[in-house]
Amino acid sequence: GFALAAQATLNFTNTVTGQPLDLSDAPTEGRDTEAVKKFLATGVNIYVENPTCLPKGKDLFLSMCSGCHGHYGEGKIGPGLNDSYWTYPKNMTDQGLFETIFGGAQGQMGPMYGALNLDEMLLVMAWVRHVYKDDPNDAVWLTPAQRAAFKRFNDKEDQTPDLDKAPVCKAT
Ligand code: HEM
């Protein structure tokens, strides 16, 4: 717990209760990657700008999230994650999205810290941001430069390589 707490300069809170999240509940593996260290200190997810990490994020989304949220996050028994409407407005920030994934929300949306490690959560988050299909100007989770360059996702044009063909997520 201590090393992780020392890394986190942000306060992470449960999406429903507002109570502090205990990041030491996360698996030991995946805690000290560059991406996790940067995220815990700043709330910036470097995987959002790294297309080589999308196959991994997609693979994790398909195994852990798509059963409830749909293949491309279009919604199923859980709400759509690929549009500009959010039940919890905090999910319009990457910190908020992380908090919802880590700590869960209501009903079937349980905490994911038992199923994904912190690095994997950031990879899934990058995929969720990638499949966004609405107006990029409403993608307030992106920087203005990222918004200007963003191409809205169309599932018929998904060219993400399979994970077995592109298993390496390279630092950029
Ligand atoms: C809500 C992400 C797995 C069921 C949400 C929300 C997010 C999210 C961001 C809030 C959406 C909003 O504010 O509009 C994810 C991710 C998952 C995952 C990334 C995988 C890592 C699951 C699974 C289930 C599920 C496996 C079903 C067993 C739901 C439901 C809600 C929800 C029912 C609505 C909860 C509420 O409104 O309080 N999910 N989810 N999710 N999710 Fe998930």
Ligand code: CA
């Ligand atoms: Ca939505």
